[in-house]
Amino acid sequence: MNFELGEKEQALRDEIGQFAKEELPAGWVGASVLDQECRDWEIEKSIAKKLAQKGWLVMSWPKEYGGRDASLLEQTVYEMEIGYWGIPGAFMGISGTQWVGPCLMLFGTEEQKKKYLPLIASGEPDGVWCTAYSEPNAGSDLANLQTRAVRDGNEYVINGQKVWTSAAHRSRWCWLMARTDPSALKKHRGLSLFIVDMKSPGVTVSPLLNYYGRHHFNEVFFDNVRIPASNLVGEENRGWYLLMQALVFERRSLAPMTYGGFKRVLEQLVQYVKETQYEGRPLSQSPVIRRKLADMAIELETLKLFAYQLTWRLSQGDIPGYESSRNKVASDDLVRRIAIAAAEILGAYSQVDPDSKWARLNGIVQSSYLGFPGQAIAAGTAEVEKSIIGQFKLGLPKSY
Numbered sequence: 511m512n513f514e515l516g517e518k519e520q521a522l523r524d525e526i527g528q529f530a531k532e533e534l535p536a537g538w539v540g541a542s543v544l545d546q547e548c549r550d551w552e553i554e555k556s557i558a559k560k561l562a563q564k565g566w567l568v569m570s571w572p573k574e575y576g577g578r579d580a581s582l583l584e585q586t587v588y589e590m591e592i593g594y595w596g597i598p599g600a601f602m603g604i605s606g607t608q609w610v611g612p613c614l615m616l617f618g619t620e621e622q623k624k625k626y627l628p629l630i631a632s633g634e635p636d637g638v639w640c641t642a643y644s645e646p647n648a649g650s651d652l653a654n655l656q657t658r659a660v661r662d663g664n665e666y667v668i669n670g671q672k673v674w675t676s677a678a679h680r681s682r683w684c685w686l687m688a689r690t691d692p693s694a695l696k697k698h699r700g701l702s703l704f705i706v707d708m709k710s711p712g713v714t715v716s717p718l719l720n721y722y723g724r725h726h727f728n729e730v731f732f733d734n735v736r737i738p739a740s741n742l743v744g745e746e747n748r749g750w751y752l753l754m755q756a757l758v759f760e761r762r763s764l765a766p767m768t769y770g771g772f773k774r775v776l777e778q779l780v781q782y783v784k785e786t787q788y789e790g791r792p793l794s795q796s797p798v799i800r801r802k803l804a805d806m807a808i809e810l811e812t813l814k815l816f817a818y819q820l821t822w823r824l825s826q827g828d829i830p831g832y833e834s835s836r837n838k839v840a841s842d843d844l845v846r847r848i849a850i851a852a853a854e855i856l857g858a859y860s861q862v863d864p865d866s867k868w869a870r871l872n873g874i875v876q877s878s879y880l881g882f883p884g885q886a887i888a889a890g891t892a893e894v895e896k897s898i899i900g901q902f903k904l905g906l907p908k909s910y
């Protein structure tokens with residue numbers, strides 16, 4: 511089997527590389543997309559608009575919704591290049607471009623598609639979404655969520671609290687999961703998905719700083735927030751099934767960007783060990799260092815193939831059962847192992863702030879190291895993903 515890219519995809523890759531060289535500030539690196547989004551919001555906004563103008567932001571969407579009917583393979587190549595160059599802007603609207611938009615295309619009303627899809631495709635701040643599933647007592651056990659949505663005439667009234675809501679402070683729209691039937695026999699059967707305008711009266715966003723001081727996620731409170739009934743997505747009480755699809759889209763999106771970002775980290779490390787001397791010899795001659803780098807190369811190659819395989823399945827119109835969970839676990843493991851091994855190679859230089867004069871490789875190792883625990887939790891922990899793989903790949907019964 512030949513895994514080389516075709517001419518069209520190679521041309522796209524070159525064009526994105528050229529774009530990165532022209533548009534990004536000198537020395538720009540961004541292995542950790544999470545970190546990057548917090549660092550410079552102005553660059554995020556300006557590059558998002560340019561990505562949209564290029565027709566890249568949602569390239570595989572139909573033209574009528576702001577895409578350019580590109581193939582899923584082209585989109586995957588784009589995502590890998592975004593990761594490689596650390597191009598900002600794509601992450602600012604990741605909820606919208608990667609799962610809200612695709613879900614609306616599958617389950618939304620015509621009115622919802624016409625209103626929200628072009629907004630997402632525009633790359634404007636008014637098209638930025640956050641995703642509000644998790645609550646203080648509902649993470650892995652998401653079906654336990656308590657936020658209520660009660661129908662009142664032509665509206666729903668929302669009350670409750672969400673937590674860990676990424677980018678809520680940047681978002682105009684919220685993709686919200688709430689309980690509509692508290693008496694349902696099974697918890698997951700009483701849930702529904704809604705679109706909430708974050709400017710609605712009664713919405714309060716409260717920042718949560720992560721352990722290295724970045725403002726990435728938030729608490730969001732809903733106090734008698736009224737939304738039109740037409741903001742229900744799909745059928746009432748069937749939200750769980752839409753959520754499963756949304757999570758497949760979300761988990762799928764991680765591998766290509768991770769692959770691209772950490773391919774660059776590996777390239778930089780290879781350069782570093784060639785140029786750095788230890789006891790009079792280049793680090794690159796050390797068998798220990800060489801084995802670490804070879805392990806990284808193997809894992810990267812595996813992740814790339816996983817990403818292509820899933821893209822291929824989706825392009826055949828299949829709904830993948832377990833592959834997006836597999837790719838999520840593989841991405842998270844790769845990020846963790848590369849971050850730790852890279853920190854070991856850099857030694858004390860990996861222990862300073864990325865902005866320090868003593869930082870190496872533009873701080874790419876530090877931000878990867880700080881970011882990997884969060885990445886492994888967001889969108890489902892390894893335990894949850896492996897449980898899905900057990901059920902859908904191995905045919906094990908549901909876990910308790």
Ligand SMILES: Cc1cc2nc3c(=O)[nH]c(=O)nc-3n(C[C@H](O)[C@H](O)[C@H](O)COP(=O)(O)OP(=O)(O)OC[C@H]3O[C@@H](n4cnc5c(N)ncnc54)[C@H](O)[C@@H]3O)c2cc1C
Binds near residue numbers: 640642883891
């Ligand atoms: C950087 C970041 C961004 C996030 N962004 C968002 C967002 O935008 N929107 C949103 O809704 N949420 C977001 N989250 C929340 C995330 O989805 C949850 O943190 C995650 O689902 C885990 O839930 P929890 O934190 O409640 O942990 P818990 O569910 O309490 O899990 C704690 C530990 O127990 C393990 N565990 C739990 N249940 C089982 C089981 N049945 N079997 C085996 N092990 C189990 C878990 O794997 C984990 O190791 C984000 C989290 C992070 C870190």
